[in-house]
Amino acid sequence: MDPRVYEWLARLQKNGYRLTESRRAVIEILAHSERTLNPTEVYDLARQRYDSLGLVTVYRTLAKLEELGLIQQVHQPDGCEAYIAAVSGHQHLLICKACNKVEYFQGDKLDGLVERVENESGFLVQEHWLQLFGWCSKCQQNGTQVSRS
Amino acid sequence: MDPRVYEWLARLQKNGYRLTESRRAVIEILAHSERTLNPTEVYDLARQRYDSLGLVTVYRTLAKLEELGLIQQVHQPDGCEAYIAAVSGHQHLLICKACNKVEYFQGDKLDGLVERVENESGFLVQEHWLQLFGWCSKCQQNGTQVSRS
DNA sequence: AATGAAAATGAAAATCGTTTTCATTAAGGA
DNA sequence: TCCTTAATGAAAACGATTTTCATTTTCATT
Numbered sequence: 001m002d003p004r005v006y007e008w009l010a011r012l013q014k015n016g017y018r019l020t021e022s023r024r025a026v027i028e029i030l031a032h033s034e035r036t037l038n039p040t041e042v043y044d045l046a047r048q049r050y051d052s053l054g055l056v057t058v059y060r061t062l063a064k065l066e067e068l069g070l071i072q073q074v075h076q077p078d079g080c081e082a083y084i085a086a087v088s089g090h091q092h093l094l095i096c097k098a099c100n101k102v103e104y105f106q107g108d109k110l111d112g113l114v115e116r117v118e119n120e121s122g123f124l125v126q127e128h129w130l131q132l133f134g135w136c137s138k139c140q141q142n143g144t145q146v147s148r149s
Numbered sequence: 150m151d152p153r154v155y156e157w158l159a160r161l162q163k164n165g166y167r168l169t170e171s172r173r174a175v176i177e178i179l180a181h182s183e184r185t186l187n188p189t190e191v192y193d194l195a196r197q198r199y200d201s202l203g204l205v206t207v208y209r210t211l212a213k214l215e216e217l218g219l220i221q222q223v224h225q226p227d228g229c230e231a232y233i234a235a236v237s238g239h240q241h242l243l244i245c246k247a248c249n250k251v252e253y254f255q256g257d258k259l260d261g262l263v264e265r266v267e268n269e270s271g272f273l274v275q276e277h278w279l280q281l282f283g284w285c286s287k288c289q290q291n292g293t294q295v296s297r298s
Numbered sequence: 299a300a301t302g303a304a305a306a307t308g309a310a311a312a313t314c315g316t317t318t319t320c321a322t323t324a325a326g327g328a
Numbered sequence: 329t330c331c332t333t334a335a336t337g338a339a340a341a342c343g344a345t346t347t348t349c350a351t352t353t354t355c356a357t358t
Contacts, residue, residue: 017335054336057337
C-alpha cells in the first residue's frame, strides 16, 4: 500500500479521529491521485472500493483532510472545488487543462517584485498565488482538449 | 459620468445588445468599483439606483460583461464568485483581504521560470496566474480584519 | 410619433452542489 | 464483551444559480 495512505491514517488517528472504512476509501483515492478531484469524482472513485460510502461522508472527510493539511483545494479557471494531495513547503502548481494532472514546482524569486509592488501600492503583502496552466505531455500527444465533467 | 460607463454601454450596443435601465445600473456599479463585488453585492448596490432590478438580470448582465471582456472573475481563497473591471494587457492582481480592494500590477519576469518548468515537466504552459494578497494601506491603518459578508 | 418584431425583464419554479438533522451503526478504550 | 461517543448514510434543508414563461421594453421601420 502507498505509504502515504498509512501516513494519512496515522495523522487522523493522532488527531483523535477514528479510522473507518469510509475514510480509508476516500484517502486511498486522494493519496494516489495525480490529478485534481472534486467531491463527486472522489465519491464515484471511492465507491468502487467501498460501495456503501455516502457523498455526505466524502464532504466531511475532505474537510478533515484539508484541516489537517493533507489535501488542498485547487483553484482553476473553470471551478474551484477540486482537491489534490498537499506537499510540504511553499510550492506552486502546474495544472493540465485537459486531464487536470497536477505537478508542483518551486523556485520563484518574487521577493523583489513583491517589495516593488508593496512600495508602489502601499499594500502589505501576506501571501501569493502562482499557478501555471497548460497541457501535460500525454495530453499534448493525444491532442485531447477534454474539460472537467 | 465615468467615461468607462459610456465605453461599456457602447460595447454592448456594438455587439447587438440593447441598452436598458437594468444594464445601466449594473454597469455603473461595476465600472466604478475599486473592490471585487459578488452578484448579491452588485444587486444590492445597483438597486439603490434602479429599484425594480432583479437578481436574475444581474446574473445575466454579469455573464454578458464577462463575455465582452469588460469584467473578470476574481479568485480568492474564500470564494471565486466576485468580479472586478478588467484592464487590457496581461496584468496581475493585488487584493486586499479585508476590503477586497483590487489593484493591478505588471512586471513579472516569469519567462525563465516558465521555460525551466516546461523543460522539467514536459508540460506546455499556456497561461499563468499571479496574485498577491494582503492589506491595503487604509485597512492597515484601521486594523480591520473584515471578511466578505 | 406610431408600429411591430424580437430582445430583455422579473417572478416563480427548478436545479445543483453543499450542509444540517437525526436515527442508526461502528470504533475503540474500558 | 461492554459502553460511550464519534461517525455514518438517508432524507431534508439550504443557498446560490439557472431556467421557464408571461409581460414589458427597446429600437429599427414606418
